[in-house]
Structure formats: structure tokens, C-alpha cells
Amino acid sequence: MTDILAWLVALQGDIQRSVADQISAFSASGDWLTLLGTMPLAVVFGMAHALTPGHNKLVLATFVLGEQLGLLKALATSMLLSATHIGSAVAIGFGANWLVSRTITQAGRAPLLETISQALLVAIAVWMIWRAIRPARAHEHPGLFAVAAGLVPCPLTLFIVVMATSMGSSEAGLIFALAMLVGVGSVLSLVGLAAHLGGARVNGIAGRFELTGRAVLGLGGAMLLLLVLTP
Structure with missing residues (x-):
């Protein structure tokens, strides 16, 4: 597992340098074929990332399982995330x-957005647990x-977008972001x-009982809360 992770990190670094070089070349030449030829690589970049x-x-999987989302809602949630x-x-x-100065501090960190995100996820986890105790129809x-x-x-997308914008090629940054979305979205x-x-599968084995569904929902909420609050 460690070897795979190291390979993925190295792959990201190689692709990032290649994409950055291609965007730099596009900024200098304005050749759209050069830019578009980089997009499949950017999709792979998003997948590796x-x-x-x-x-x-894990948070996504916990929520989908806990809420027992249907197929379309599970996929839509993944893509919206x-x-x-x-x-x-x-x-x-x-x-x-x-x-930028009020949100980004170092190496792609955004403390304000991280805090807001964490607070919202905690609220959702508590809501899942509460509904397991007091179920409602529209939940x-x-x-x-x-x-x-x-x-x-995404820090890597932010890096490329800022770099492209600084070179006067904001359209290149936007196209790269779309390719990243395809890659990240496919994995999620x-x-x-x-x-x-x-x-x-779990519901099929356990049977369609309300108590089972509430137990899964409560467990999902508890796991989500633990994932969010654990450093």
C-alpha cells in the first residue's frame, strides 16, 4: 500500500510538471492543439489525485451507506462533491x-473553508443520528x-489556475479544472x-425492517462524526 501511494504521489508530480509546461507553452504560442492535447493527461492527473x-x-461512502441513497442520488452526490x-x-x-489572502495560508491550506466544511459535516452527522432516533419521511x-x-x-487545481491566470491564460486554467473534475469525479x-x-447488499441480507434502516443510519452518523472530529 505504501509503495502504491508513493507511486501515485510521484505520478502526480510528473503530470503536474508536464501540465505546467504545456500551459506555459500555450501562453507563449496560443496553440490550442497543444493545450487540448494535455487534457487526457489532466484527467489522469485528477484520477491519481x-x-x-x-x-x-470514506466520508462519502459513510453518508451514502447511512442514508441508503439510491443509485442516481449516490452518483449525483459524488459528482456534486x-x-x-x-x-x-x-x-x-x-x-x-x-x-486569497483571507482564505489560503500555506501549501493549499484554507483554514476558513476547512472550518466551515467541518462544522457543516458535524451538523449533518448529528442530524443523521437524531433521525435514527426520531425518524421522519423527508430526511x-x-x-x-x-x-x-x-x-x-483542491490545492493542485488552485495551483494550476493561479499559474495560468498569472500568465494571462485563464482559459487554460479553466479547461484544466474541467479535466480535473472529470478525473476526480470518476473516482468519487x-x-x-x-x-x-x-x-x-446489507439491506438484502438484513431484510427491509425500519429498525435495521435506523440502525444503519445512526451508525453512519456516528462514523461520520468520528471521521470529521478525528485529527
Whole structure:
């Protein structure tokens, strides 16, 4: 596992340097074929990046399982989480300097957004536990969860967007971000799909009893709370 992680990290570094070189070349020449030829590599970059620790993969799986989301909702939640993760980096990268100075501190860290994200996830976890105790009919909030979990910006996307913007090639940064979204979204969608299939399997074995569903929901909320609060 350590060897695989080291390989993924090294792969990210190689792709990042290649993408940065291609964006630099596009900025100098304006050759769109050069830029578009880099996009498949950027998609692989997004996939490799999403496979490394982080990106709330376990949090996503816990929520999908706990809420027993249907297939389409599980996939939509995965993609919305990915879009928020990438989109927040694009927004900051294209934003005013004052926004950068108030959110980003070091190496892609965004303490303010991290705090907001963590607070929202804690609220969602507590809500899941509460509904396990006091069930209600309309109880799914996958959209809120996805935004909360993906609120912290992707540091690599932010790096490329800021670099492209500084070179006067903001369109290159935006296209790269879209490619990253495809890569990250594909990995997180597989996580959501696996959690959905696992939840369906558990329900099939345990039977369709309300108490079982409430127990799964409460356990999911407790696990989510533990994941968010554990350093």
C-alpha cells in the first residue's frame, strides 16, 4: 500500500510538471492543439489525485451507506462533491487578491473553508443520528452534504489556475479544472457506486425492517462524526 501511494504521489508530480509546461507553452504560442492535447493527461492527473488520501472518500461512502441513497442520488452526490471541490479552487484562483489572502495560508491550506466544511459535516452527522432516533419521511440532504464535504478547494487545481491566470491564460486554467473534475469525479463516483451496492447488499441480507434502516443510519452518523472530529 505504501509503495502504491508513493507511486501515485510521484505520478502526480510528473503530470503536474508536464501540465505546467504545456500551459506555459500555450501562453507563449496560443496553440490550442497543444493545450487540448494535455487534457487526457489532466484527467489522469485528477484520477491519481483523487486516489491519494483525502477527498472525503470514506466520508462519502459513510453518508451514502447511512442514508441508503439510491443509485442516481449516490452518483449525483459524488459528482456534486467533486464539482464543489474543484469549483471552489477555481473561484479562489479567479477571485480577488483579498479573497486569497483571507482564505489560503500555506501549501493549499484554507483554514476558513476547512472550518466551515467541518462544522457543516458535524451538523449533518448529528442530524443523521437524531433521525435514527426520531425518524421522519423527508430526511435526505445529499446536496448539502456534498457541498459541505467538497468545500475545501483542491490545492493542485488552485495551483494550476493561479499559474495560468498569472500568465494571462485563464482559459487554460479553466479547461484544466474541467479535466480535473472529470478525473476526480470518476473516482468519487466509483466510491459512491460501491457504497450504494454495499448498502443494497446489507439491506438484502438484513431484510427491509425500519429498525435495521435506523440502525444503519445512526451508525453512519456516528462514523461520520468520528471521521470529521478525528485529527
